[in-house]
Amino acid sequence: MTRKVNYSASLCRHDFGLLHARIKDAVAYTAIYLAAFYAVLVLAGIILYVFAKGFPVLDLPFFTTVTSVVNGTVGIAGNMVNTVYIVVLTLIAAVPTGVGAAVWLNEYAASCKAVRLIEFATETLTGIPSIVFGMFGMVFFGTTLGLGYSILTGALTLSLMILPLITRSTQEALRAVPDGYRDGAIGMGATKWHMIRTILLPSAMPGIVTGILLAVGRIVGESAALLFTAGSGYLLPDVGSGLVHKIMESGGTLTIQMYLSMARAEYDTAFGIAAVLLCMVLAFNLLLKLLTRRWNRISR
Amino acid sequence: MNGIKIETTDLNLYYGNHHALKAVTMDIRADAVTALIGPSGCGKSTFLKALNRMNDLTKGVRITGRVRLDGVDIYASGVDMTALRRRVGMVFQQPNPFPMSIYDNIAYGPRIHGEKSRARLDAVVERSLRRAAIWEETKDRLKKPAAGLSGGQQQRLCIARALAVEPEVLLMDEPTSALDPASTLKIEELLLQLKRSYTVVIVTHNMQQAARVADDTAFFLAGEVIEKGRTKRLFSGAQDTRTRDYIAGRYG
Numbered sequence: 001m002t003r004k005v006n007y008s009a010s011l012c013r014h015d016f017g018l019l020h021a022r023i024k025d026a027v028a029y030t031a032i033y034l035a036a037f038y039a040v041l042v043l044a045g046i047i048l049y050v051f052a053k054g055f056p057v058l059d060l061p062f063f064t065t066v067t068s069v070v071n072g073t074v075g076i077a078g079n080m081v082n083t084v085y086i087v088v089l090t091l092i093a094a095v096p097t098g099v100g101a102a103v104w105l106n107e108y109a110a111s112c113k114a115v116r117l118i119e120f121a122t123e124t125l126t127g128i129p130s131i132v133f134g135m136f137g138m139v140f141f142g143t144t145l146g147l148g149y150s151i152l153t154g155a156l157t158l159s160l161m162i163l164p165l166i167t168r169s170t171q172e173a174l175r176a177v178p179d180g181y182r183d184g185a186i187g188m189g190a191t192k193w194h195m196i197r198t199i200l201l202p203s204a205m206p207g208i209v210t211g212i213l214l215a216v217g218r219i220v221g222e223s224a225a226l227l228f229t230a231g232s233g234y235l236l237p238d239v240g241s242g243l244v245h246k247i248m249e250s251g252g253t254l255t256i257q258m259y260l261s262m263a264r265a266e267y268d269t270a271f272g273i274a275a276v277l278l279c280m281v282l283a284f285n286l287l288l289k290l291l292t293r294r295w296n297r298i299s300r
Numbered sequence: 301m302n303g304i305k306i307e308t309t310d311l312n313l314y315y316g317n318h319h320a321l322k323a324v325t326m327d328i329r330a331d332a333v334t335a336l337i338g339p340s341g342c343g344k345s346t347f348l349k350a351l352n353r354m355n356d357l358t359k360g361v362r363i364t365g366r367v368r369l370d371g372v373d374i375y376a377s378g379v380d381m382t383a384l385r386r387r388v389g390m391v392f393q394q395p396n397p398f399p400m401s402i403y404d405n406i407a408y409g410p411r412i413h414g415e416k417s418r419a420r421l422d423a424v425v426e427r428s429l430r431r432a433a434i435w436e437e438t439k440d441r442l443k444k445p446a447a448g449l450s451g452g453q454q455q456r457l458c459i460a461r462a463l464a465v466e467p468e469v470l471l472m473d474e475p476t477s478a479l480d481p482a483s484t485l486k487i488e489e490l491l492l493q494l495k496r497s498y499t500v501v502i503v504t505h506n507m508q509q510a511a512r513v514a515d516d517t518a519f520f521l522a523g524e525v526i527e528k529g530r531t532k533r534l535f536s537g538a539q540d541t542r543t544r545d546y547i548a549g550r551y552g
């Protein structure tokens with residue numbers, strides 16, 4: 001008898017608890033829904049606002065000319081070229097080093113202590129504000145090495161900044177490669193380097209490319225580290241040997257130009273550049289999604 | 301009678317301070333299947349890996365004693381690893397096809413050893429897949445990723461990959477423990493074929509398997525070889541009670 005009463009009492013409590021949980025659940029659900037809605041709204045708002053203000057500025061001359069009082073043109077052709085220069089040079093400096101460092105850390109380094117120290121260092125490097133990199137780059141590459149305000153100085157500075165990102169993503173990709181591949185290849189008589197070249201790096205490639213794309217995003221969006229290293233030149237390089245000399249000249253990326261335009265209260269130009277930058281970011285993200293999906297399909 | 305293919309003398313192996321192989325002296329007969337049995341952690345895999353120096357990859361490993369392949373010490377200085385591992389191939393517990401096509405998996409070994417001719421590679425691929433009894437299942441999908449094969453097929457692919465470099469010895473570490481009974485049977489049949497032209501050393505936890513495929517069997521316990529000899533003799537009347545107990549399933 002008592003048992004029965006107890007049982008129903010506990011059932012009752014249980015029921016009440018269930019109701020309570022349901023209410024909590026509903027509240028949490030609504031809150032999450034609102035938060036997500038807010039995030040989407042903000043994103044859509046920014047994009048729409050920038051596009052609405054920016055697109056009217058975008059005409060053909062905006063892309064094909066440089067700003068000139070004499071010719072009466074307003075354009076970002078020079079800045080686009082500079083951006084490409086900086087991206088390419090930075091990657092040339094950072095990708096082989098970063099990937100090499102990751103391979104060494106993961107596959108060769110004998111001492112765990114050294115590895116952990118280096119990993120700690122790279123992690124810390126990621127957290128350093130980019131203006132600090134800018135200052136270091138200006139003083140070290142610009143003054144000490146005498147490279148001055150130049151695209152090269154900017155690219156070298158940025159390469160330091162993205163090095164941890166490349167190393168990290170490569171290391172993670174290498175770690176995800178099953179040990180069975182390593183044993184299998186070594187057991188076939190492959191040398192370590194052959195194994196790395198033919199098995200590890202190809203398997204890690206999706207991760208490495210993802211890291212590189214993220215790095216490109218950071219380079220394109222960077223301003224503080226470039227302002228005092230690559231400077232703000234906006235002219236197009238002369239065709240011919242000028243294409244090489246350009247490396248030693250000052251050159252501002254799109255982001256730098258946008259900063260300068262805002263400082264001069266040329267908001268039309270700034271919005272135009274912002275629209276271009278947003279398009280680039282969207283394109284990058286799409287590309288990343290596409291590649292990831294493709295790779296997932298292949299590996300399955 | 302078969303000659304001696306591999307001969308270990310007083311082989312000791314240490315992982316740091318852990319003495320994993322204790323004075324193992326053993327002859328492995330050519331063109332026969334030798335099974336290594338014993339409870340988990342007794343050093344079977346360690347011994348197997350010592351036969352093609354896969355332990356070299358592990359940090360803190362120290363080895364004393366001799367391992368002779370056709371009378372030549374494989375731990376002597378100046379031994380070419382690539383050449384050694386070409387002669388002594390290995391198949392692992394987990395099928396580990398490389399993330400590439402079936403064709404490229406098989407061609408991987410020959411390419412390491414410098415084979416570039418497309419025609420010869422084609423021939424090697426077909427011959428190896430046939431020998432591993434998986435040609436019929438793969439001939440129409442050679443360019444497809446090896447990951448698309450079933451576990452049992454993947455393991456036979458790995459055997460084919462090991463055979464592609466024409467090894468003399470095949471080391472197999474529990475090659476069927478991750479497979480279903482039907483695939484296991486296929487691989488056991490394959491082993492009986494292979495031993496005509498290869499020396500096979502196989503680690504197994506399955507006593508029936510050892511009885512079915514192995515000519516010789518060695519029983520390991522805590523890093524020592526307790527007893528070794530013809531499988532028939534060992535399984536019908538082992539001298540050491542520990543061997544008898546293990547074979548009868550009274551051990552871990």
Ligand SMILES: Nc1ncnc2c1ncn2[C@@H]1O[C@H](COP(=O)(O)OP(=O)(O)OP(=O)(O)O)[C@@H](O)[C@H]1O
Nearest residue numbers: 315318320338339340341342343344345346347358
């Ligand atoms: N890399 C290593 N570092 C340190 N100790 C190891 C290492 N590999 C194996 N050992 C130890 O050496 C002993 C023998 O290991 P081994 O892998 O050869 O056993 P096994 O007989 O193959 O066991 P199992 O049947 O479980 O595969 C075990 O005690 C194990 O813990």
Ligand SMILES: [Mg+2]
Nearest residue numbers: 344345346473
């Ligand atoms: Mg083992």
